[in-house]
Amino acid sequence: MSPEEYVGYENLIGFIQDRAIHRLDGDIIEIGAYMGGGTVKLARFASSFHKKVFAIDTFDPAADGTVGRGGVTAGQVYQAFLEGPSMFEVYRETTRGCDNIVTIRKDSRQVSFPKQQRFCFGFIDGCHQKAFVESDFSLVWPRLVPGGALGFHDYKFADWPEVTPAVDGIVSARRDEIAAVEELAGRSGVLTLLLVKR
Numbered sequence: 001m002s003p004e005e006y007v008g009y010e011n012l013i014g015f016i017q018d019r020a021i022h023r024l025d026g027d028i029i030e031i032g033a034y035m036g037g038g039t040v041k042l043a044r045f046a047s048s049f050h051k052k053v054f055a056i057d058t059f060d061p062a063a064d065g066t067v068g069r070g071g072v073t074a075g076q077v078y079q080a081f082l083e084g085p086s087m088f089e090v091y092r093e094t095t096r097g098c099d100n101i102v103t104i105r106k107d108s109r110q111v112s113f114p115k116q117q118r119f120c121f122g123f124i125d126g127c128h129q130k131a132f133v134e135s136d137f138s139l140v141w142p143r144l145v146p147g148g149a150l151g152f153h154d155y156k157f158a159d160w161p162e163v164t165p166a167v168d169g170i171v172s173a174r175r176d177e178i179a180a181v182e183e184l185a186g187r188s189g190v191l192t193l194l195l196v197k198r
């Protein structure tokens with residue numbers, strides 16, 4: 001059985017379909033793939049439209065020292081759910097056979113793309129610190145096609161309080177470039193905020 005994912009990627013795919021985002025030019029990008037359960041869902045969907053899924057993750061729980069509620073770090077939470085094998089081993093097994101996934105095993109701040117790379121949909125669920133959320137936005141937004149969308153997971157989630165001000169700051173600074181803002185409820189009521197590009 002594929003490992004769980006923690007978002008409810010079916011809802012993201014439903015959003016893409018409702019807005020016919022899959023008909024636009026460009027690939028899909030996910031920052032924060034973890035065990036790959038959501039990456040696989042995106043990749044299976046994207047393959048019907050001859051799109052790739054770029055999945056970015058350090059695959060190193062120890063690298064994320066973000067402190068959440070109760071003083072537990074994100075890395076400790078990710079490690080606890082792995083129950084033995086390494087994150088990358090689990091990810092590789094989950095995504096085996098999906099030949100439209102491009103895995104980038106790096107800190108998202110170190111990632112760059114060729115000038116011609118375009119995305120129709122992006123999903124940000126990597127490091128939940130303000131500076132990282134802003135940097136992840138800057139990686140994807142300039143490459144997002146008009147009508148494409150970018151989602152921020154944990155937009156309102158008490159465990160990662162920096163996401164809300166980071167995303168609110170982006171929305172306020174980029175208001176002129178945003179056609180629509182939509183909240184999407186996922187697993188355990190955690191909200192994703194989606195920005196549709198003008």
Ligand SMILES: C[S@@+](CC[C@H](N)C(=O)[O-])C[C@H]1O[C@@H](n2cnc3c(N)ncnc32)[C@H](O)[C@@H]1O
Pocket residue numbers: 004005006007008031032033034035036037038056057058059060061063064078106107108109125126127132
């Ligand atoms: C909340 S988990 C992602 C969960 C995944 N979206 C799912 O639902 O299954 C966050 C992931 O972001 C990764 N991460 C944290 N900081 C990162 C960074 N600076 N660059 C790339 N990935 C990072 C972690 O390794 C972890 O796998």
